[in-house]
Amino acid sequence: MEKPxxxxxxxxxxxxxxxxxxxxxxxFALVVAPICLxxxxxxxxxxxxxxxxxVMELAMFVYYVYMQxxxxxxxxxxxxxxxxxxxxxxxxxxxxxxxxxxxxxxLALYSIIAHTLTPGRGYNVADVLMGVDxxxxxxxxxxxxxHDLIAGTKVVAAPEVVLEKTNTVAESR
Numbered sequence: 001m002e003k004p005x006x007x008x009x010x011x012x013x014x015x016x017x018x019x020x021x022x023x024x025x026x027x028f029a030l031v032v033a034p035i036c037l038x039x040x041x042x043x044x045x046x047x048x049x050x051x052x053x054x055v056m057e058l059a060m061f062v063y064y065v066y067m068q069x070x071x072x073x074x075x076x077x078x079x080x081x082x083x084x085x086x087x088x089x090x091x092x093x094x095x096x097x098x099x100x101x102x103x104x105x106x107l108a109l110y111s112i113i114a115h116t117l118t119p120g121r122g123y124n125v126a127d128v129l130m131g132v133d134x135x136x137x138x139x140x141x142x143x144x145x146x147h148d149l150i151a152g153t154k155v156v157a158a159p160e161v162v163l164e165k166t167n168t169v170a171e172s173r
Contacts, residue, residue: 020076
């Protein structure tokens with residue numbers, strides 16, 4: 001008897017992915033934004049703003065790698081009930097997580113450096129490539145971004161985990 005093929009889940013709505021990314025980035029942005037504004041206003045040295053930006057990007061990288069390597073989910077993805085998995089639906093390993101996140105980190109660091117060296121010059125190559133990453137997900141029917149294509153991953157709906165309540169009443173007799 002032929003084994004039925006597993007049903008491939010529908011691609012996750014891009015809004016869920018972007019909301020998850022926003023929620024994950026928000027704590028980091030709340031630290032970086034005021035410091036960068038102070039640096040641009042020349043109230044603190046520009047080097048401090050750059051250093052904080054780089055440290056925060058590295059911290060975000062560590063956060064994404066750690067969380068996704070555990071169960072394919074960051075806190076934002078948990079909130080949106082989505083997760084990263086391999087194309088066959090199996091859990092991601094460190095190799096896939098790094099393949100997803102290293103290009104994002106490289107572009108972010110390049111963007112920080114480019115904006116520092118050429119302030120007020122508008123967009124740079126890293127900004128354009130980040131846009132291509134998002135555009136790729138928007139135009140593909142499977143909603144896979146460029147970093148998903150590089151890593152061989154996809155974002156799917158996370159199955160609900162139902163915890164059964166157990167009665168543990170201690171009898172004292």
